[in-house]
Structures are given as C-alpha cells and as structure tokens.
Amino acid sequence: IQFADDMQEFTKFPTKTGRRSLSRSISQSSTDSYSSAASYTDSSDDEVSPREKQQTNSKGSSNFCVKNIKQAEFGRREIEIAEQDMSALISLRKRAQGEKPLAGAKIVGCTHITAQTAVLIETLCALGAQCRWSACNIYSTQNEVAAALAEAGVAVFAWKGESEDDFWWCIDRCVNVDGWQANMILDDGGDLTHWVYKKYPNVFKKIRGIVEESVTGVHRLYQLSKAGKLCVPAMNVNDSVTKQKFDNLYCCRESILDGLKRTTDVMFGGKQVVVCGYGEVGKGCCAALKALGAIVYVTEIDPICALQACMDGFRVVKLSEVIRQVDVVITCTGNKNVVTREHLDRMKNSCIVCNMGHSNTEIDVTSLRTPELTWERVRSQVDHVIWPDGKRVVLLAEGRLLNLSCSTVPTFVLSITATTQALALIELYNAPEGRYKQDVYLLPKKMDEYVASLHLPSFDAHLTELTDDQAKYLGLNKNGPFKPNYYR
Numbered sequence: 001i002q003f004a005d006d007m008q009e010f011t012k013f014p015t016k017t018g019r020r021s022l023s024r025s026i027s028q029s030s031t032d033s034y035s036s037a038a039s040y041t042d043s044s045d046d047e048v049s050p051r052e053k054q055q056t057n058s059k060g061s062s063n064f065c066v067k068n069i070k071q072a073e074f075g076r077r078e079i080e081i082a083e084q085d086m087s088a089l090i091s092l093r094k095r096a097q098g099e100k101p102l103a104g105a106k107i108v109g110c111t112h113i114t115a116q117t118a119v120l121i122e123t124l125c126a127l128g129a130q131c132r133w134s135a136c137n138i139y140s141t142q143n144e145v146a147a148a149l150a151e152a153g154v155a156v157f158a159w160k161g162e163s164e165d166d167f168w169w170c171i172d173r174c175v176n177v178d179g180w181q182a183n184m185i186l187d188d189g190g191d192l193t194h195w196v197y198k199k200y201p202n203v204f205k206k207i208r209g210i211v212e213e214s215v216t217g218v219h220r221l222y223q224l225s226k227a228g229k230l231c232v233p234a235m236n237v238n239d240s241v242t243k244q245k246f247d248n249l250y251c252c253r254e255s256i257l258d259g260l261k262r263t264t265d266v267m268f269g270g271k272q273v274v275v276c277g278y279g280e281v282g283k284g285c286c287a288a289l290k291a292l293g294a295i296v297y298v299t300e301i302d303p304i305c306a307l308q309a310c311m312d313g314f315r316v317v318k319l320s321e322v323i324r325q326v327d328v329v330i331t332c333t334g335n336k337n338v339v340t341r342e343h344l345d346r347m348k349n350s351c352i353v354c355n356m357g358h359s360n361t362e363i364d365v366t367s368l369r370t371p372e373l374t375w376e377r378v379r380s381q382v383d384h385v386i387w388p389d390g391k392r393v394v395l396l397a398e399g400r401l402l403n404l405s406c407s408t409v410p411t412f413v414l415s416i417t418a419t420t421q422a423l424a425l426i427e428l429y430n431a432p433e434g435r436y437k438q439d440v441y442l443l444p445k446k447m448d449e450y451v452a453s454l455h456l457p458s459f460d461a462h463l464t465e466l467t468d469d470q471a472k473y474l475g476l477n478k479n480g481p482f483k484p485n486y487y488r
Contacts, residue, residue, distance in 0.1 A: 049166070050067050055068075055069045056069070057069055057072070057153070063155045064154070064155055064156050064157065065158075066146040066150050066159055067147070067160065068147060069150055069151065070147070071143060072144070073148075074144040074147075074148075075115075075118075075143075075144035075149070078115040078142065078148075079118045079119060079145060079148055082114075082115035082116050082118070085412045085415065086412070086414070086418065088451070088454035088458075089119055089120065089415050089422065092422060093123045093127065096426070097126050097127065101127055101128065101426045102124060102128040102129035102429060103128030103129075104128070104183075106129070106132075106180060106181065106182050106183050107124060107129045107131045107183075107185070107186055108131075108133075108175055108182035108184070108192065108196075109131060109174075109186040109192070110133070110135070110136045110174070110187050110191060111187075112140040112141070112188065112404045113133065113145060113149070113156065113158045114140065114142050115142060117414075119415075119418065120418035120422060121149060122149075122152065123422055124425065127422075129425075130180070131155070132155040132156075132157075132174040132180070132182070133149070133155070133156045133158070133174065134157045134173070134174045135158035135159075135167070135170065136188040136191060137189075137400055137404060138160075138161065138162040138164070138166070138167050138400070139161065139397055139400055139401075139404075139405035139406075140400075140404035140405050141158045141159055141162075142160070143160050155177075157170035157174055158170055168195065171191065171192055175192075175195065175196055175199075176199075176200070181206065182196075182207065183208050183429075184210075184211075184428070185207055185210040185211070186210075186211045186421060186425060187212045187213070187214075188212070188213050188214050188217065190214070190216055190217030190218075190219075190221065193212070193217065193220065204231065205232070208232065208429055209232060209431075210234040210428075211234070211235045212236060212237060213237040213243060213417065213421060215238055215334035216357075217238070217358075218440070221440045222440055225439055230440070232438060233428060233436035233437060234439070235424040235440075235441055236440050236441065236442055237417075237424050237443060241483075242417070242420050242443075242451045243416075243420055244280050245280065246413050246416045246417070247413055248281045248284065249283055249284040250284060250410075251409050251410055252281045252285055252288075252332075253283075253284035254410050255408070256284070256285045256288055256289070256356060256403065257288050257289075257292070258403065258407040259396070259403045259405075259406040259407040260354070260396075260402070262406055262407050263379060263382045263402075263406045264352055266328070266352060268289060268292040268293060269293035270293060270295065271294045272297070272322070272325055272327050272328075273295065273326060273327065273328040273329075273330065274297040274322050274323075274328070274329050274330070275297070275299075275330045276298075276299045276319065276331045276338050277298075277305075277333035277334075277357070278298050278305040278306065278308060278309040278316075278332075279305060279332065281332040282305075282309075282333075285332060286298065286309070290314075296315075297314065297316075297317050297326065298315070298316050299316070299318060300316055319338075319339070320343070323343050323347060324346055324348060325348065326347075326351065328353075328354075329343075329347070329352070329353045330354055330402075331355045331356065331357055331362035331363060332356045333357055334358060334362075336359070336362065337361070338363070339362065339363045340364050344367070345387075347391075352394045352396065353394065354395075354399075354402045355396075355402060356401065356402055358401060360400045360401075362399065363399035365395070365398055365399040372388055373388075374386040378394075381397045381406045382394065382396060383396075412455075416451060416452075419451045419454060419455075420443060420448070427443075427444070445480075445481040445484070445485050445487070446481045449481055449482065449483075465478065
C-alpha cells in the first residue's frame with residue numbers, strides 16, 4: 001500500500017519530457033548554447049553555413065563570422081564562470097591595465113576558442129592590443145563564447161564543425177584585411193604561422209614576435225629556424241615548465257576521462273588500454289586510467305620515457321603486440337601515422353580509438369575513408385567505422401584532439417597556460433632591439449616562476465624564503481630564479 005502511495009506521489013512531479021519542454025519554452029537557445037562541449041546530438045539549428053549569414057552585433061559591426069551572434073549572452077556567462085577560476089590572469093590584467101604594455105600590438109591568434117581562451121583574449125585587449133582570432137581545431141570552438149567575443153568587438157572567425165575549407169578561410173580572414181596588419185602571432189599548432197609564412201611573406205617579415213604553445217607548432221618553428229627561414233623571434237611556450245607540467249600533465253589527467261565518458265559511457269575498471277607516448281600528456285592519461293582500475297600499456301620511442309613508464313608500473317610494448325586485445329587506443333605523441341590502417345584492421349570489435357595529441361595526423365583516418373568501410377554517426381563526434389564482416393571501431397572526433405573536441409578542460413590549468421602566453425607576448429613585443437634574434441627561445445625561467453607564484457594564493461600556499469646565508473650557499477638570488485634554464 002505504501003508503495004502504491006509513493007507511486008502516486010511520484011506522478012505529481014513533471015516527467016523528464018515535461019521538464020525538457022519547459023526548459024526549451026523558457027529559452028530555445030539556452031539549451032543549444034551548452035552543446036559546444038559534448039552532446040548526444042549536433043547543436044546546429046540550421047544547415048546554413050555561417051559564411052553565408054549576414055550578422056551584426058549590437059554595435060552594428062559585422063567584422064566577425066560565428067555560428068549565431070544571438071548566443072552572446074550565454075557565452076558571456078560562461079566567460080564569467082571561467083574568470084572565477086582564472087584569478088592569476090585577472091590579477092595580471094589589473095596590474096598591467098594602467099601601463100597598457102600591449103598598446104599598438106596587433107595580435108592575430110589561432111587557438112581553441114573556449115571560455116578560458118576568451119578570458120585571455122579580453123586580457124590582451126585590456127592591455128592595449130587589437131585582436132583578430134580564429135580556431136586551431138574545427139571541433140573545439142564553443143559557439144556561444146565565439147558569439148560573446150564578437151559582441152564585445154573582437155574580430156573572431158570560428159564555429160564548431162568547420163570544414164577544412166572553412167578552417168583556412170577563417171585564418172585568412174584574420175590575416176588578410178585592409179587597413180590592419182598584424183605585428184604579433186599567438187599560435188597553437190603552427191597553422192596560422194605556416195599560412196602567413198606561405199601566403200603573406202611581406203606580413204611575416206614585419207611580425208615582431210611569435211608565441212607558440214604546442215609540440216607540433218614548436219617543431220615547425222625549429223624546422224624553419226634550422227633552414228634559416230625564420231625571420232622573426234619566436235617564443236616556445238610549450239616547453240616552459242608551467243605549460244609542460246601543468247597543461248600537458250594535470251589537464252590531460254582530468255580531461256581524458258571526461259572526454260571518453262561523455263562520448264562512450266565506457267567503464268574503465270578492468271579495461272585494457274594502450275597509450276601511445278609517455279610524455280607529459282601520456283603520463284597524465286596513464287595516471288588517470290590506472291586510478292580507475294584500467295590495465296594500461298605504453299608504447300614509446302624514447303628510452304628515458306620508457307624507463308619512467310616502467311618505474312610507474314606500466315608495461316612498455318610495441319603497438320602490434322597488444323593491438324588485438326586492447327579495448328581503448330589513445331595517441332599522445334605529436335607524430336604521424338602512429339595508428340595505421342594495418343593496426344585498425346587488427347583491432348577487436350568495439351575498440352575505442354582517440355587522440356590526445358594536438359595534430360590529427362596520429363591516427364590514419366584517411367585510410368578509413370574507403371568504399372568497403374561504412375561510417376555511421378552515433379553521437380556528436382562519435383563515429384562507428386564498420387568493416388565488411390560486421391566489426392566496428394569507435395572513432396572519436398575523427399582523430400582530432402579528444403578533450404577539447406568532445407568535452408571541456410579544467411579552467412584553472414588553462415589559467416596557467418594563458419598567463420604564460422600573455423607574458424610571452426608582452427616580453428616579445430616590448431623587448432629592446434637585439435635582445436631576441438631570429439630564432440626560437442624558451443620563456444625566461446624568472447617569468448616561468450612568476451606565473452607559478454601568481455597561482456599560489458588560490459591554494460593559500462605560503463612560500464619559504466631563503467636566508468642570506470642559505471642563498472649564498474646555493475649560489476642563488478633570494479628572489480629567484482631558483483632553477484637553471486635547462487631545468488625540466
């Protein structure tokens with residue numbers, strides 16, 4: 001009898017369907033706005049390309065191209081949420097706002113366009129810079145955030161789900177504009193730098209500095225430098241300690257699970273996973289998977305990283321040795337053709353394949369686009385690739401960066417990276433002539449330590465101070481830097 005009463009009581013509450021229809025009646029765009037991260041369905045409300053739409057913000061400007069400018073209000077709320085956990089960047093903004101150290105800087109940027117990046121862009125604008133921005137990944141843009149930036153007057157050209165042609169068109173719109181010429185580049189992956197170098201050599205020669213934050217982009221810069229074709233100084237932010245140790249390790253340790261859970265609902269306990277690459281990204285992924293009870297294998301080319309993996313309790317193998325038995329394959333190398341068609345052919349049914357490296361070249365996705373294989377879209381960013389015998393492989397984000405394509409990343413960690421990027425831009429833009437030659441530089445260690453110190457108040461952490469005698473004994477300045485430039 002009690003059970004029956006409970007059932008009657010339960011029916012008084014709105015059903016799941018009822019709640020959904022109510023929320024959509026309150027605001028159609030509010031539910032759509034949050035689909036930028038990962039959702040079970042595509043968020044597009046129509047099939048018209050943003051390139052074909054005529055949109056203007058409230059100030060009458062149309063100097064942007066986003067999915068839907070009407071989502072700006074929701075994007076602004078997401079940016080405000082991000083600001084709460086990016087106190088160091090906000091602190092830098094307040095400290096330097098009066099001096100305007102970037103006054104006259106015309107920064108063209110190509111990064112993931114998320115709420116966290118928006119805080120960085122608006123900080124650069126507050127410090128005096130003019131910014132034009134595009135996305136470095138066709139799936140990672142949060143549409144509502146792009147709209148909020150456009151509404152605030154930033155010339156942003158990006159939307160989630162761009163085609164390859166859209167991707168390069170957006171980059172070109174940032175660079176090729178009458179009456180405005182970039183003098184600084186902030187890049188993530190090297191695509192923007194490559195485009196300016198190839199298409200606009202005259203613009204490239206007048207750039208005062210490049211800041212690059214990915215393994216892929218840094219590798220391209222070193223290639224240019226080695227060939228004697230890098231005619232501007234560049235800052236390798238990727239190899240600064242505050243980027244490597246935090247963004248690559250701690251960020252991936254949390255976001256790998258988020259991306260896999262949202263897209264596949266996979267349970268990790270007892271699953272066999274192979275992580276290709278045991279750099280900082282691979283270390284973070286392995287630690288998270290191991291903590292949930294997964295059986296983790298590692299592939300490596302570097303004996304030092306391989307030895308670290310062994311010491312951390314992981315079995316180091318060749319991919320071909322375990323490819324038939326593993327349930328999940330994750331690439332974290334920054335290389336190309338790490339997972340080949342031969343590997344994909346030998347995988348077991350329902351194996352999940354994804355990439356945590358910046359570039360989409362690690363998994364040979366092109367080899368899967370053949371007539372004998374069937375592609376079936378299951379969810380947003382989730383494809384089943386079906387072989388003639390019925391075997392299917394679950395491919396996430398078409399081999400592109402999993403965490404930013406299929407989920408979100410921890411805001412606090414991105415505050416560290418964004419602060420590092422802002423300081424690198426300020427340093428390069430204000431450096432006296434001759435300090436930086438036409439080469440690739442690491443962020444000065446003193447600046448690295450300053451970024452870390454800005455984030456310590458969030459933890460109520462109190463640093464110990466060296467006595468004069470201790471500083472003399474160690475041969476250090478009491479105020480740092482505390483480690484040599486080569487320290488990793």
